[in-house]
Structure formats: C-alpha cells, structure tokens
Amino acid sequence: MSLRRVSCAVPPGRFSRRFYTSQAAPVTIGIRREDPERVWERRAPLTPDAVAELVRRDSVRVLVQECERRVFPVSEYLRAGAEVHSTLEPAHLILGIKEPPLSSLVTSPVRPINQNILVPRTHMMFSHTVKGQDYNMPLLSRFLAGGDYYADSKLVGKESIPQLRARLIDYELLTGTDGRRTVAFGWHAGVAGTLEALVAMAHKHLEHGVASPFLYAPRPHTSPYLDATSWANGLWCHRVSELALSGRLGLTKRISSNGNVTQGILSILSELPIVMVSTEELLALVNDPETDLRKIYVVHALPNSYLSRIDGSPYERPDYYANPHKYRSAFHTKIAPYLTLLLNGVGWNVGFPRLLTTSQLTLAKRLVAVGDISCDIGGGLQFVSRATTIDAPSYDVNGVTVVAVDILPASLPRDASVHFTEKLIRYVRSIVSDYKGKKGEDVEATGALKRAAIASEGRLQQGHEWLAEKVEAWRATQRSPTESTCTSVVSSEIEGRRSMIGRKKRVLVLGSGMVAGPAVDELAGRPDVELIVASNSLQEAERLVAAHSNASALLINIDDKTRVSQLVKESDIVISLLPAPLHPVVAELCIGHKKHMVTASYVSPAMRSLHSRAQSAGVLLLNEIGLDPGIDHCSAHSLLSRLRSENKKIVGFTSFCGGLPAPEAAEGVPLGYKFSWSPRGVLRAAGEGACFRLAGHGWEIPGERLLLQNFPDVPLSNGLRLEGLANRNSMHYTETYSLKEEDLRTMLRGTLRYPGFASLMHSFGIIGLLESSKPIFLEHWSSFARLALEQKFGLSISEGDIPSLKSAIACVLPPSRIAPLLEALTWLHLVPSTNVSAPPAPAFGSLVPVPRQALPPVDILALHLAHALRYMPHERDLVLLHHEIVARDSSGAEQVHTSTLTAYGDARTSAMARTVGLPVGFAALQVLDGSVSATGVCGPTVEDSVWKGVLRGLESKGLGVKESVKPGPSMEGVLAAGLQRRPL
Structure with missing residues (x-):
C-alpha cells in the first residue's frame, strides 16, 4: 500500500517542535541494533557498501545504532557516510533483522521532506507475528489503532490519528509475482x-x-x-x-x-x-x-x-x-x-x-x-x-x-548479510522513492511491499485480519477491570464477541487426544463459555478449536508447573484429558487454586489420597465420567434407582462393555480387534486376575488363567457373536452401586471381544510373546516368534527352519490351536512365510521399523500391533454397553431388566471419542453452572445432577441408553455354563 500523507490536524504542542521547522530534510534510513538478548545475532540488513551507495546515489541519510556485536563495525558504516544515532527517531524507514525490544521500538509519526506534514514511518523486520505468535502480539499491537500505544512519542493520551501508525513490513512476506520469497537467508x-x-x-x-x-x-x-x-x-x-x-x-x-x-x-x-x-x-x-x-x-x-x-x-x-x-x-x-x-x-x-x-x-x-x-x-x-x-x-x-x-x-553473519542486502536493496529504494513522492517507479517492488505489509495506517492488511482477535486477547489481559474495552482494533462483529471477555466462564482443557473433540465442541457450543485447549501438540489443539470463536489453543509443556499453575488459577474449571498418571498433579494445582476438576479416568490411589484436602478446600475432583468408567455408572445408577423405588431387591448384576471394530473392519483381522490407542494396556489387562460372583458361585481367576477362563458366549445380540473376559475385581462395585453382597447371586463386570480373541491371545502368551521380563533383540520381524519361543523354553531353532518352529509350537499347544496361531503370525509377519493358508496382509514387516534396542517381548508386540492393527481412515468402530439386572419383587417373582447403549463411529468421529468425550463435557457444564454441590474426590453417582445431566445430554446426541425388560431367563446360566466348560 502506498504511503499516505496526512496533514497535521491536532492542536499545537501535541508534537515535538522540530516537526514544524521549514527546513527540508532528506529521507532517512535507520539501521537498528538487534535485541541484546540475542547474543548470537550479528547480521545486518544493509552492508556498509550498500549504505555508501544509498548515500551517494540516492541522497539518503543513514543512521546507525552502535552495536559491538554486529559483524560490520560502526567504523565501516561511518566511512560509508552513515551517522551514529542512539534512538533513530528521525528515520522514515527503520531496518533490523529480528524484532526489537518493545522499549526501543519507535512507532511515532515522522516529518518528511515537506514542512508541517507528518507521515507514518516504516519498519522492516522478521516480526514473527505472521502466524499469530502469542509472544509477539504486544509488538503487533503497537502498529494498530486503539489504546495508548505511542509509548515512544510526545503524543499526550490516546492517539487520535490512526493513519499515522507506523507500517510493519515483514521480510518473510516479500515475494515475487510467482509467489516465491525474494528476501531470505x-x-x-x-x-x-x-x-x-x-x-x-x-x-x-x-x-x-x-x-x-x-x-x-x-x-x-x-x-x-x-x-x-x-x-x-x-x-x-x-x-x-x-x-x-x-x-x-x-x-x-x-x-x-x-x-x-x-x-x-x-x-x-x-x-x-x-x-x-x-x-x-x-x-x-x-x-x-x-x-x-x-x-x-x-x-x-x-x-x-x-x-x-x-x-x-x-x-x-x-x-x-x-x-x-x-x-x-x-x-x-x-x-x-x-x-x-x-x-x-x-x-x-x-x-x-x-x-x-x-x-x-x-x-x-x-x-x-x-x-x-x-x-x-x-x-x-x-x-x-x-x-x-x-x-x-x-x-x-x-x-x-x-x-x-x-x-x-x-552463524555466517558476514556472508548472510551480503546476500540479504543484495536482495533487499531494491525494496529499500522503492520505499525511499515513495517518501520522496515518486510513487510506483518500480511497480513490481511496490506490489511486493504492499503484499508484505502486515499492518498499515493502524489496520491489519488483507489476509491478516484474523490476527485482530489475537491482539485483542492480549490487550484484554493488560486492562484493569474498570477500563473500557471499546478501544478495539477488531471489526464490529469481533468486538461484539470480545466485549464479553471477563463475564464468560473460563474452561481449561488440558490435553488434545482422541476423545477431546466431542468435549471441546460441547463446551464451546455454550456462548457464555471461554474455552482454552492447552496441549503439547499445538496443531491438534488448533484443529479442535478452529470452528469456535470462543475457543483458543495454547502450546504447553505439562512439566512447566509455573505456567500450568497460572492457567489453572485463571480458569473456573479444569478438564484433564492427560495420561492418567498426570491427573493427581493437576488435581494438586486445582486444590491450591480452589478450582474444580473433571477427568474420565479411574480414581487412582494417588487421586483418592487427595479427598480430604479437596473437601477442606471446597474443591470437587470429579473422576470416572467417560464410557467405562462413566456412562456405565450413570446408566446402572439410573436403572437401580428406579428398581429400588419400586421396592425390588437386586439379586443379580451383570455388566459388559467393549470398544470394538465394527464387524466389517474386524473381518479377517487377527484377534478380531483394532487399536486406537497403545495396545500395551490391553496386553497388560490380559494378564490381570479377576474376582466375581456368578450364579451363586464365587470365582477368583489368577492372571495367568484369565484368557482360558473366559466366557465363550455373551448373548447380548442376535446379530453379533461375542465373547467376554471378567474385568478385575467386580465385588468392589457392590459399594459403588449400594448393593447388598449377601443378596447377590451374581456380581460380574466384564469386557467384550469378538470370538477367538481370548484363545489367540492365550496362544501368544504360551509361545512367549507376552513375557515382560527378559528382553530380546530383533534383527527383523519374522524372527520374533522364534526368538520368543527360544527364550521361554530354552530351545534352539534355526532361522528359517519352519518345520522345527511348527514342531516347537506343537509341543506347547493343542493341535486345534496351531493353525489359527500360525495364520495370525503370518498375517502379522512375525514368522517366515509358511505353507499355512493365510489371508493377504499389508507388508507390515517393511512398514514398521524393528526396535533399535532389546525389549521384553510384550513391548515388542505392543509396538507392532499399534501399527498393524490400527484403524484405517475408512473404518468404523463400535461401542457396546449392556447391563442386565435381576430384580425380585415382594412376591418372590424375578424380572430381568436391561440397559443398553450401542454406538457406531462415523467418518468424522469415532464412537469411542463421543462416548468418552461427551460425558466429560456434560459433567463439566453441570459443575460450571453450580448444579453440583459435592466436594472431594467423587464419581458420577455423587449427585443426581451429574449422572442425570450426562444421560440427558447423551439422549440429545442420539446416544440414549435404552432400558427394557428381557423376556425369559437372565444370561447368568449361559455365562456359567460356558465358564464351567473351560479347563481348570
């Protein structure tokens, strides 16, 4: 954009007297020193040779600030005809490499060669504002209208002529007509x-x-x-x-x-x-x-x-x-x-x-x-x-x-400066001509300078208007509570939204993983909420907030306790979607700042230990508000509450939940399973023991037998065949659900899988793939099964000796399980090619790098499965949650009541993300609105407002839990019969 001359229409005395002299002055260029904090920055935007040419050929006055670090000594500039100047205030064009400290930034108007006229000066630099870098919004603010930002000028009070704001040109944006950068290092x-x-x-x-x-x-x-x-x-x-x-x-x-x-x-x-x-x-x-x-x-x-x-x-x-x-x-x-x-x-x-x-x-x-x-x-x-x-x-x-x-x-300051000057000098001359009134002499350079201007005449230029919100957000933090917010640099539409800052409820989301999207959308859907998503992945956080004008993204390292603490302090509620071990760390900060917190994870011992402190501080630490745990608790509590209101005794409680691939995505895939997170937890769970009661008989299954003692048939659906695994200690949940243990003949919580999962996973364990102690070193994937067998049983099998490998497997597995195991290992490329007929599979051996160091077999398997059994973009997942409660009335008659949720993912969002993320959002809004009075470490059944709010929210999203009465007997008999058939 061409520079605009504005007649001075302000009262006398508003500007320094020297602006009103009648003596003509040449166009002046200033070469500033770089930020002293940048100790290695020794480059210069113009070399002494270029300065000599500008002084001689273009009759330009050149000022230079002293800097002993600069690769060209000041003495060379003096010999070239430059003058030493401490502030560069007379300069029309000020050149630097990187952005200067704000205290040295000169943005006041400057007197051109004609008297009684002021014009805006021009700054050229790598400003690091183009992408909305938060740390440089104070710098960009100085170039925009609104507020008392003429800190360097003699102006009194608020500025009154936005057109006199300095122009900011960024080297990074200088391009030719082909769009390629022309000035760069x-x-x-x-x-x-x-x-x-x-x-x-x-x-x-x-x-x-x-x-x-x-x-x-x-x-x-x-x-x-x-x-x-x-x-x-x-x-x-x-x-x-x-x-x-x-x-x-x-x-x-x-x-x-x-x-x-x-x-x-x-x-x-x-x-x-x-x-x-x-x-x-x-x-x-x-x-x-x-x-x-x-x-x-x-x-x-x-x-x-x-x-x-x-x-x-x-x-x-x-x-x-x-x-x-x-x-x-x-x-x-x-x-x-x-x-x-x-x-x-x-x-x-x-x-x-x-x-x-x-x-x-x-x-x-x-x-x-x-x-x-x-x-x-x-x-x-x-x-x-x-x-x-x-x-x-x-x-x-x-x-x-x-x-x-x-x-x-x-690192190469002299050579880099010479090269840079050769490219920049054309644009410098164009700006000098502009100040002299000879506009447009170099049409191409003029166009490039216009495209490279981020701010001019107090306004953001075309393509950079979006930075207005970033600047205004920073300015809002600088205002006192009583200061008006009317002096905004943004458009009237944005100003209308931003005027709500300070009255909105601030929600801080820590983490941006797979379940964050639905939670963010739900929270940001409330116009009275200001949402901040802080993550170690700025791209993920920005993607999550892109569609919401009341949400912003921050890059943060959770180890930066000072910054995290400040964010917690400035928020009304905190949602932690970080890895589970980090929740207690965040909870400690929430207690310290008396802020409520919500998370989807199980209550860990470390979290439980904070209960009394949270209560004393009046802080709610709400946990277990995802899918399992979460929706399972809410739906079970809802059904149990209704049955108790009907004076019915609960004699059986069976609950299964699973996140699975949709049937079409599981077809032909080993384990019938896909991973949308690290498989290590799934493999670890396969070795954990379980305790439950089923049909009047108590069961304690050690971890090494869990996969054998599975439920081969879980009759939840006429269309899907499912098997189940007992899930840890079910008896703990008698207290959670206020059940009387002496009344119960069944108390069972389990995990759903497709048939064959338990058998194949057990075979993996038998041949050593799930061992977690002694590490092994792989040279290629196809040697994994052989090396695991050798280590576990002390064997020696030659590489590529398929008959010996099969013979070794036959020694530890029954014949019926050998072919399925070899098919799976071949599909996964964990054995050399065999004669076993296996379905075609991707070349995982070439796509997944072999670990560089020796690892325990279970960690090697987890690394491989994370890639080999990941979801493809076109594949759907499936979430199934089913409670079956047997209730007895006063006459002794029993009925089987069910509560079921079935959800499929779609091209935009997985079912797992919706069923974990949405309950988090619903619960957080209940807390934010003051509908929850509980304090301490709690779960979703702590108050009706929580679990009822979650179920109502799910219903509104098409994820309602369906309750019904089941005709015929409960599933207890089928489960018990299948379990009894398993080897002991």
Whole structure:
C-alpha cells in the first residue's frame, strides 16, 4: 500500500517542535541494533557498501545504532557516510533483522521532506507475528489503532490519528509475482543447519560408542567466511571418504523442500561421497548387506513421495494447498524408518498434515539426529518443542538429538548479510522513492511491499485480519477491570464477541487426544463459555478449536508447573484429558487454586489420597465420567434407582462393555480387534486376575488363567457373536452401586471381544510373546516368534527352519490351536512365510521399523500391533454397553431388566471419542453452572445432577441408553455354563 500523507490536524504542542521547522530534510534510513538478548545475532540488513551507495546515489541519510556485536563495525558504516544515532527517531524507514525490544521500538509519526506534514514511518523486520505468535502480539499491537500505544512519542493520551501508525513490513512476506520469497537467508540456513546437524549426529554416535568421521565437521560460526568453511570442508570430507562407516550406524539422510534451504543443504552434502536414492529404494538399501558403507545415501523426498489424498488420489500441488485437510502423510512409514539423519527445511501451517508427529517419532528406530532448519516450533515436526541457540544447539527427544537453531544464518553473519542486502536493496529504494513522492517507479517492488505489509495506517492488511482477535486477547489481559474495552482494533462483529471477555466462564482443557473433540465442541457450543485447549501438540489443539470463536489453543509443556499453575488459577474449571498418571498433579494445582476438576479416568490411589484436602478446600475432583468408567455408572445408577423405588431387591448384576471394530473392519483381522490407542494396556489387562460372583458361585481367576477362563458366549445380540473376559475385581462395585453382597447371586463386570480373541491371545502368551521380563533383540520381524519361543523354553531353532518352529509350537499347544496361531503370525509377519493358508496382509514387516534396542517381548508386540492393527481412515468402530439386572419383587417373582447403549463411529468421529468425550463435557457444564454441590474426590453417582445431566445430554446426541425388560431367563446360566466348560 502506498504511503499516505496526512496533514497535521491536532492542536499545537501535541508534537515535538522540530516537526514544524521549514527546513527540508532528506529521507532517512535507520539501521537498528538487534535485541541484546540475542547474543548470537550479528547480521545486518544493509552492508556498509550498500549504505555508501544509498548515500551517494540516492541522497539518503543513514543512521546507525552502535552495536559491538554486529559483524560490520560502526567504523565501516561511518566511512560509508552513515551517522551514529542512539534512538533513530528521525528515520522514515527503520531496518533490523529480528524484532526489537518493545522499549526501543519507535512507532511515532515522522516529518518528511515537506514542512508541517507528518507521515507514518516504516519498519522492516522478521516480526514473527505472521502466524499469530502469542509472544509477539504486544509488538503487533503497537502498529494498530486503539489504546495508548505511542509509548515512544510526545503524543499526550490516546492517539487520535490512526493513519499515522507506523507500517510493519515483514521480510518473510516479500515475494515475487510467482509467489516465491525474494528476501531470505534460506541458503545460508541450509549450509549452517547441515553442518550443525552433522556435528550433533556425530556426538550422538559417540554416545553409542562409535567415532564417526563427522566428528571432524566444522561448526559454521567458527569460520569468519564461507571460503574458510569450505577450506575446512576439504579436510573433514576427505576423512569421511577415507573412513568406512560402522555397519551398526548405517547412514541415510533425508532432505526436504526444493528451495534455497535445500540448495544450501546440497552445497554441503555435495562435498561428501553421496549417492542420491529414491524413496522406493530405501528398504532394499537398508536391508542389503552389500550396501557400500563408505557412501552417504541421500533421499530428497518431495511431497509427491509421501503425501496423498485421503481418498487415495495422488498428490497435486494446487489441490494440496487449496484442500490440505483432504491429504495425509505417509512419511512416518515410507521414509522415516530408514533415516539416520533428517534435515528438514519445509515450512508448515495449521491445517496441513505434519511431516512427523511426536508419537510417529518412535517408528524412526534408525534415526539419530534431526536438523529442523525451518525451526517451526510444534509445526511440521511436532516434537520440536523449542528453539535452540548457537551455543547450545541441540536437545534430545526420545533418544533422538534435535537441532533447532532459530538463527542459523547468524552463524555466517558476514556472508548472510551480503546476500540479504543484495536482495533487499531494491525494496529499500522503492520505499525511499515513495517518501520522496515518486510513487510506483518500480511497480513490481511496490506490489511486493504492499503484499508484505502486515499492518498499515493502524489496520491489519488483507489476509491478516484474523490476527485482530489475537491482539485483542492480549490487550484484554493488560486492562484493569474498570477500563473500557471499546478501544478495539477488531471489526464490529469481533468486538461484539470480545466485549464479553471477563463475564464468560473460563474452561481449561488440558490435553488434545482422541476423545477431546466431542468435549471441546460441547463446551464451546455454550456462548457464555471461554474455552482454552492447552496441549503439547499445538496443531491438534488448533484443529479442535478452529470452528469456535470462543475457543483458543495454547502450546504447553505439562512439566512447566509455573505456567500450568497460572492457567489453572485463571480458569473456573479444569478438564484433564492427560495420561492418567498426570491427573493427581493437576488435581494438586486445582486444590491450591480452589478450582474444580473433571477427568474420565479411574480414581487412582494417588487421586483418592487427595479427598480430604479437596473437601477442606471446597474443591470437587470429579473422576470416572467417560464410557467405562462413566456412562456405565450413570446408566446402572439410573436403572437401580428406579428398581429400588419400586421396592425390588437386586439379586443379580451383570455388566459388559467393549470398544470394538465394527464387524466389517474386524473381518479377517487377527484377534478380531483394532487399536486406537497403545495396545500395551490391553496386553497388560490380559494378564490381570479377576474376582466375581456368578450364579451363586464365587470365582477368583489368577492372571495367568484369565484368557482360558473366559466366557465363550455373551448373548447380548442376535446379530453379533461375542465373547467376554471378567474385568478385575467386580465385588468392589457392590459399594459403588449400594448393593447388598449377601443378596447377590451374581456380581460380574466384564469386557467384550469378538470370538477367538481370548484363545489367540492365550496362544501368544504360551509361545512367549507376552513375557515382560527378559528382553530380546530383533534383527527383523519374522524372527520374533522364534526368538520368543527360544527364550521361554530354552530351545534352539534355526532361522528359517519352519518345520522345527511348527514342531516347537506343537509341543506347547493343542493341535486345534496351531493353525489359527500360525495364520495370525503370518498375517502379522512375525514368522517366515509358511505353507499355512493365510489371508493377504499389508507388508507390515517393511512398514514398521524393528526396535533399535532389546525389549521384553510384550513391548515388542505392543509396538507392532499399534501399527498393524490400527484403524484405517475408512473404518468404523463400535461401542457396546449392556447391563442386565435381576430384580425380585415382594412376591418372590424375578424380572430381568436391561440397559443398553450401542454406538457406531462415523467418518468424522469415532464412537469411542463421543462416548468418552461427551460425558466429560456434560459433567463439566453441570459443575460450571453450580448444579453440583459435592466436594472431594467423587464419581458420577455423587449427585443426581451429574449422572442425570450426562444421560440427558447423551439422549440429545442420539446416544440414549435404552432400558427394557428381557423376556425369559437372565444370561447368568449361559455365562456359567460356558465358564464351567473351560479347563481348570
């Protein structure tokens, strides 16, 4: 946007007297010092040579602030014709690299070459506001109308001429007509980032006991010029060529993007003995024992090699940028498992698929180091949680060294500054011409500057209007309770919404996992609620709140107790969707700040120990408000309450619940099961004992026999065949449901599975796959069953000896179970190919990386099943909850009453997410509205308002629990008969 001259229409004395002199002044450029806190920032936006040319050719006055760290001494600028100035207040255009401290930011109007006229000055920098970075909203606020933000000027009180606000131009947004960035340090970032990553990789190899030749790689900041770095390259590159790399390490690098960063990366790697390979060659390359380890194998993975549409269509760039939500990334399975070093230069925006998530990082078993040259915190590489510095360039995430230096080009300050100046000088001249009144002399540069302006004339420019809410949210935190909120920078529509801040009820959701979506939607559906979703995955949190104007996302580390405590303090209620062991930690903070808390998890001993403290503080810690536990408690309590009101005695209570794949998704799948979370809990539960009463007989089943002592037929449905497993100690729930143990002939809670689950899981256990003690080391997946057998029974079976393997299995399993076991193991690629007829299966052996270290068999199996038995995007899940209560009336007659919930997932939300997340939301709103008076550690049956509110909410969402009277006998007889048939 062209600069706008505004006649001064304010009372005399409002501005400094020097603005009213009649003497003409040249256009003035200011080169500011960088933030003193950025000790390694030594770059300059203009070199002394460029300053000399501007002074001589363009008759420009140049001011420079003193800075002893800057790569060009002030003396060079003075020789070029610049002047030293402490504040740069006379400058029309102020140039810097990074954003300045607010205390030094000059945004007041400036006098141009004509008298009695003021114009807004211009700032150019990497402002780090483009993506709504919270920490720089105070900076952006200074460029926008509203409030007393002329802290640096002589203006009195509120500013009255928004058009005089300074213009903010961000280098990151300067592009050509083709959309490509024209002013950047990408090439130098690629060079410096590659060197830093190679050094970090060498240090990690040294921790593994291997002295890599990359120990000789120079760190970029140790060389004054690129020529010196190149000279050093010759020495260490020669060492790499001389020394064979250890076969334990392997060395495959991946580089991303195809721009200046990539060219910088390749300029360094080209000095090495590299071989370029395709993604399709990776598996063979890694598995081939003849691979030449004196070479460095580089895969330049372009988007079409790992991105595709969810419907299976191939990647198309225009469609991808128009519809990123319709795409998914297979980088974690196609490329990451084969890499030793990942060099990433791809930028990322909210709504786009991530390159590699934190959970997917565990699949990259060969990966030693990551160089995130883009340094996009919580972005394409989700696990990059913070930036690093040149003096401390790396940190570890799950054993992988992460290099995320946010000022990489500052390692090469002189060369980077020269290159930057060459690209920037054209735009500087265009702005100078504009101030001189010679607008539009360089049409292309003028257009680029207009596109790169984030703020001008006190307003956010086109494409950046969404930042208004971010700025206003920050401004709201700066106001006193009595201060009016009418001075908003946002549109009237947004202002109307934001004027409610301070009167809304604030809900804090900690965590953004699979069940969070329905809870967030329910809570944010209330206009009187202000919702904050705080997560270690900013992408997930932003996705959850994207559709809600009264919700915002925060990136947070739960270990940052100070920040979490502050968030809890500022909230009215806290919902913890974090892993269960973290709930007591959050509960402690809630007690300290006297805030209520809701969570879906079981009451743990650590949580129960907080009961008296919570009561003393008047705080409710509401637990067990998901599906199981949660809806099961609410629906059981509802039915039991009605039966008691009819003076009926409860003599039998049977309850089964299961989260399963829909039948079509379970067909032909080992175990008839799919995992939407870590399988470790399922495998652990398969070895836990159970205690229950059934048909008048008490049962205690030890953990090692639980899978044998299963219920082969749970008659809940005419259309589905189901089996069941007893679920821990059912007798504890007599107290929960206020039942009299002496009246009960049946008290049983169980878990539902499809037929065959228990038998196959037991077979897994028999051959050693569920052992949790002695670790084993795999070289490839097909050796897993053999090694587990060998370890458990002290056998020795030759690799690939199928007859011996089958013979060993036949020694420990009955004949009827051998074929199903081998079919499952073949499907899962856990044995070599056999003659057993097995259904076709995906090539999990190539998709799931083998663990890099020895692990107990049960952990190896859990890792494999998490991938092999995961839900595909087109597959549905199923939730079944069924209570059967036998009630006896005063005449001694018995009736069987049932309470049932059946829910299927859909393309948008899984049934599990809805049945866990919605009850959390319903219960939290009940507490928030003051409908719950209980305090202490409680479950959903603590008050009618909780469990009734949950059931009413579910009914409104089409998830109502159906109660009925069952004709005929209860299921007790069928269950008991099936259990009795099992071997003892």
